[in-house]
Amino acid sequence: MSGMQNANDIRDMLLDSAGLSIDRLPMLHVIFDRMSTSCAEHLRHMAASPMYYSLSGIESGRISEILEMYEANAVAAIFHAPDWDSHILIGFDRDFIYTMVEVLFGSDGSEPPVEEARGFSNIELRMAQVLFEQVAKALQASFSLVSDTKFKLERLETRMDFAVIGRRNNQAVAAKFLLQALNRGGEMFVIIPQSALNPMRKVLSRVVSGESTSRDPRWMKQMASEVQKTEITLTAVLEERFLSLGEIADLKLGQVIELQATPRSRVKLEGNQQGLFWCHIGQADGSYVLKIDEPIDQEKEFLDDVLAR
Structure with a gap:
C-alpha cells in the first residue's frame, strides 16, 4: 500500500511540475462558458446599456507570470475554497473597472474613455467587491457540475505582488473573459492553482453529458415572452x-x-x-x-x- 501511495505522490509531483494540459480538460471550457453566461445574465439586470461577456481563452502558467501582466493595472479578490483546501483569485483590469462604473451609473458612452493611470477610488473598489461576490457565485454554480465548494471572499488587493494564493512559482490555470459595453471594454481573469484542480483531473477530462448545452430557464422564458410579442x-x-x-x-x-x-x-x-x-x-x-x-x-x-x- 505504501509503495502505491509513493507512486501516486511521485506522479502528482511530476504533474505539478509539468503543468496541466488545457486541451485534455474540455470540461474547464464548459464550466467557464457557463460562468460567462451567468455573469452576462446578471449584468443585464443591473444596467440599461447592453453588455457582452465572453470567454476569450484559458491558459496555464506560473502564478507570478500570470499576475505580472496585471501589475499596477488591476484589482484582485482572494477567495478561500475550503473544500479544495486552496485559494483562488478573481481580478478585473483597469478598463473593466472604468467601463463598469460608466455602465452602472448610466453613462451613454458619449464621453471619451478614462485613460488615467491612477489609484482606484473607494467607490470603484466597493463596486468591484459587489461584482466579485456575484462572479464567485457564478463560478461556484458552474463548478458544481464536477465539484461542490463555496468561495469565501477574504480580501481585495490592488498590488499583484500581495495577491498570494500559493507559492508564486506554482503552476495555475487562468481563464480570461472579455467585457464589451459602450464601445469599450475590459478584461476579467480567474486564476486557480493547479493543485486545486489535480484531484478533479479525471472528471475534467470528459464533458458531463448534456451540460454543455444546458439552458437557462429564466433566459428561455424571457426569449419566449419577447418572441410572442412579435x-x-x-x-x-x-x-x-x-x-x-x-x-x-x-x-x-x-x-x-x-x-x-x-x-x-x-x-x-x-x-x-x-x-x-x-x-x-x-x-x-x-x-x-x-x-x-x-x-x-x-x-x-x-x-x-x-x-x-
Missing part, C-alpha cells in the same frame, strides 16, 4: 392565379380578371408569405370574418405548388 401581418388569400410575363404585360386598365373562387371557397390565411390555416369567409357586424377550419399541411402545400408551376 407582430406579424396576416393575409387572407381567396385565390391565386399564375400568369406569364407576356400576359401581365398585356393587362390594361379596366380589364376584368375572372376568378374561380366563390363565397364557399376556402381561404388561405398566410403570415410572412407562409401558409398557416385554411378558413371559410363570412360576415359579422358588417365586416368580413374568417373561420379557421384546419392547419395547412406544409409538406403537401409545397408539393402542390411545385406541381402547379
Whole structure:
C-alpha cells in the first residue's frame, strides 16, 4: 500500500511540475462558458446599456507570470475554497473597472474613455467587491457540475505582488473573459492553482453529458415572452392565379380578371408569405370574418405548388 501511495505522490509531483494540459480538460471550457453566461445574465439586470461577456481563452502558467501582466493595472479578490483546501483569485483590469462604473451609473458612452493611470477610488473598489461576490457565485454554480465548494471572499488587493494564493512559482490555470459595453471594454481573469484542480483531473477530462448545452430557464422564458410579442401581418388569400410575363404585360386598365373562387371557397390565411390555416369567409357586424377550419399541411402545400408551376 505504501509503495502505491509513493507512486501516486511521485506522479502528482511530476504533474505539478509539468503543468496541466488545457486541451485534455474540455470540461474547464464548459464550466467557464457557463460562468460567462451567468455573469452576462446578471449584468443585464443591473444596467440599461447592453453588455457582452465572453470567454476569450484559458491558459496555464506560473502564478507570478500570470499576475505580472496585471501589475499596477488591476484589482484582485482572494477567495478561500475550503473544500479544495486552496485559494483562488478573481481580478478585473483597469478598463473593466472604468467601463463598469460608466455602465452602472448610466453613462451613454458619449464621453471619451478614462485613460488615467491612477489609484482606484473607494467607490470603484466597493463596486468591484459587489461584482466579485456575484462572479464567485457564478463560478461556484458552474463548478458544481464536477465539484461542490463555496468561495469565501477574504480580501481585495490592488498590488499583484500581495495577491498570494500559493507559492508564486506554482503552476495555475487562468481563464480570461472579455467585457464589451459602450464601445469599450475590459478584461476579467480567474486564476486557480493547479493543485486545486489535480484531484478533479479525471472528471475534467470528459464533458458531463448534456451540460454543455444546458439552458437557462429564466433566459428561455424571457426569449419566449419577447418572441410572442412579435407582430406579424396576416393575409387572407381567396385565390391565386399564375400568369406569364407576356400576359401581365398585356393587362390594361379596366380589364376584368375572372376568378374561380366563390363565397364557399376556402381561404388561405398566410403570415410572412407562409401558409398557416385554411378558413371559410363570412360576415359579422358588417365586416368580413374568417373561420379557421384546419392547419395547412406544409409538406403537401409545397408539393402542390411545385406541381402547379
